[in-house]
Amino acid sequence: MPKVKIPTPLRQYTAGSPExxxxxxxxxxxxxxxxSEHPDLKQHLYTGDGKLRSFVNVYKGDEDIRYLEGPDTKxxxxxxxSIIPSIAxxxxx
Amino acid sequence: MQARQPLVESPNGTMELSxxxxxxxxxxxxxxxxxLDGQKQLKAAKILTVGTGGLGSPLALxxxxxxxxxxxxxxxxxxxxxxxxxxxIHGTSxxxxxxxxxxxxxxxxxxxxxxxxxxxxxLTSENALEIFEDYDVIVDGTxxxxxxxxxxxxxxxxxxxxxxxxxxRFEGQASVFYAEEGPCYRCLYPEPxxxxxxxxxxxxxxxGILPGAIGTIQATxxxxxxxxxxxxxxxxxxxxxxxxxSFREMKLRKDPNCPVCxxxxxxxxxxxxxxxxxxxxxxxxxxxNGVPEITVKELKNKLDNEEAINVxxxxxPHEYEVANIGVRLIPLGExxxxxxxxxxxxxxxxxxxxxxxxxxxxxxxQESGFxxxxxxxxxxxxxxxxxxxxxxxY
Numbered sequence: 237m238p239k240v241k242i243p244t245p246l247r248q249y250t251a252g253s254p255e256x257x258x259x260x261x262x263x264x265x266x267x268x269x270x271x272s273e274h275p276d277l278k279q280h281l282y283t284g285d286g287k288l289r290s291f292v293n294v295y296k297g298d299e300d301i302r303y304l305e306g307p308d309t310k311x312x313x314x315x316x317x318s319i320i321p322s323i324a325x326x327x328x329x
Numbered sequence: 330m331q332a333r334q335p336l337v338e339s340p341n342g343t344m345e346l347s348x349x350x351x352x353x354x355x356x357x358x359x360x361x362x363x364x365l366d367g368q369k370q371l372k373a374a375k376i377l378t379v380g381t382g383g384l385g386s387p388l389a390l391x392x393x394x395x396x397x398x399x400x401x402x403x404x405x406x407x408x409x410x411x412x413x414x415x416x417x418i419h420g421t422s423x424x425x426x427x428x429x430x431x432x433x434x435x436x437x438x439x440x441x442x443x444x445x446x447x448x449x450x451x452l453t454s455e456n457a458l459e460i461f462e463d464y465d466v467i468v469d470g471t472x473x474x475x476x477x478x479x480x481x482x483x484x485x486x487x488x489x490x491x492x493x494x495x496x497x498r499f500e501g502q503a504s505v506f507y508a509e510e511g512p513c514y515r516c517l518y519p520e521p522x523x524x525x526x527x528x529x530x531x532x533x534x535x536x537g538i539l540p541g542a543i544g545t546i547q548a549t550x551x552x553x554x555x556x557x558x559x560x561x562x563x564x565x566x567x568x569x570x571x572x573x574x575s576f577r578e579m580k581l582r583k584d585p586n587c588p589v590c591x592x593x594x595x596x597x598x599x600x601x602x603x604x605x606x607x608x609x610x611x612x613x614x615x616x617x618n619g620v621p622e623i624t625v626k627e628l629k630n631k632l633d634n635e636e637a638i639n640v641x642x643x644x645x646p647h648e649y650e651v652a653n654i655g656v657r658l659i660p661l662g663e664x665x666x667x668x669x670x671x672x673x674x675x676x677x678x679x680x681x682x683x684x685x686x687x688x689x690x691x692x693x694x695q696e697s698g699f700x701x702x703x704x705x706x707x708x709x710x711x712x713x714x715x716x717x718x719x720x721x722x723y
Binding site for chain 2: 243244245254289290291293295298299300303318320321322323324
């Protein structure tokens with residue numbers, strides 16, 4: 237099963253876990269499973285019509301899946317997916 | 330290692346170092362990678378740091394100490410107590426002073442040879458190009474999305490490198506966005522997250538030391554660019570996790586469809602970045618979401634008159650521990666499950682830190698059939714400022 241690295245801003249939706257193992261043969265499936273296991277995460281990853289949000293970058297290893305096969309990028313045992321969110325700084329507004 | 334073109338040409342012949350400077354920079358001068366020529370390049374370099382906060386503090390301090398000849402600082406803020414946990418360029422005696430003033434003094438004290446140029450203003454689409462024009466490298470130490478996109482676009486339009494750093498809680502990011510040679514910030518993040526979706530002040534916070542780690546990485550990259558040595562972070566995103574104490578590196582690519590640095594750019598001048606980041610819309614939505622409000626003074630009167638009201642605090646327990654006004658705590662996240670504990674026919678007043686979370690709570694209560702629910706305008710912060718200063722402000 238691939239592992240998904242959860243960045244700090246989203247860990248509150250995975251009960252604090254920095255890393256979650258999920259099933260799925262592609263990056264899209266793995267993220268979908270992650271979102272169904274942690275429903276609060278869903279709106280942070282997907283738009284209302286089910287598309288991955290444009291400010292959420294997903295990497296397989298050190299490669300952006302946008303430059304691999306997107307959500308169809310194959311993932312397997314031991315692969316590491318990372319969610320890289322945009323962060324602005326230590327203060328809000 | 331492939332030698333890079335130094336960003337600042339060696340000013341050999343036109344610039345000399347004094348004996349004082351030679352003594353000061355001796356640890357640089359004995360390194361072949363810097364040496365006399367490199368130290369002169371540093372002296373000839375003009376660096377702009379946008380923001381003199383968490384990131385700007387360490388990076389400006391180190392660049393001044395390293396002998397960067399001209400350091401510009403942009404900031405319009407004043408020093409506040411809550412800055413001192415991480416913004417080490419400012420001290421307790423600087424409270425209430427403009428940040429550029431205390432930064433100026435600190436930098437001049439570290440190295441009087443440095444010319445410090447003060448830009449005491451907010452960076453805007455109107456002034457950014459003019460301010461940036463004079464500098465060789467722009468270092469982004471800002472704390473909000475609109476300014477980050479503004480800094481990026483201005484750097485792309487002027488063909489200057491943008492040394493990027495960003496922090497949140499225990500996690501930091503750093504890169505060098507230099508469209509002449511690689512991707513820009515928009516190639517990585519084409520769009521900002523809508524306001525409200527990124528964690529708010531309440532869930533936010535930052536380890537005070539974290540900007541020290543990221544700011545010094547930015548300073549290192551700046552010096553490397555000036556000297557043309559080593560491998561810059563162009564096309565690489567460095568991720569730092571202070572809790573796991575690990576660094577990871579992601580590959581960044583130039584997006585051929587990037588609206589600002591791509592093949593057919595659609596952004597060819599600076600735009601309205603507040604608008605781009607959805608800030609006015611979000612403010613309007615917040616104001617227009619029409620939850621009934623009461624002021625802290627009205628709340629105080631009601632409590633003094635012993636009116637039959639229930640006051641709820643919807644912050645987190647660790648915030649309650651820092652400051653509270655002795656009312657019932659139900660964190661916003663638990664409210665949906667704990668509605669059963671509340672009688673919807675009663676009168677409720679809800680507060681949080683500044684009023685945003687409690688507005689959401691009021692909305693939730695209204696949708697669940699509560700008739701008399703009011704949001705405390707300004708939250709416990711307003712209570713501390715206007716009613717009871719013995720309640721600490723955090």
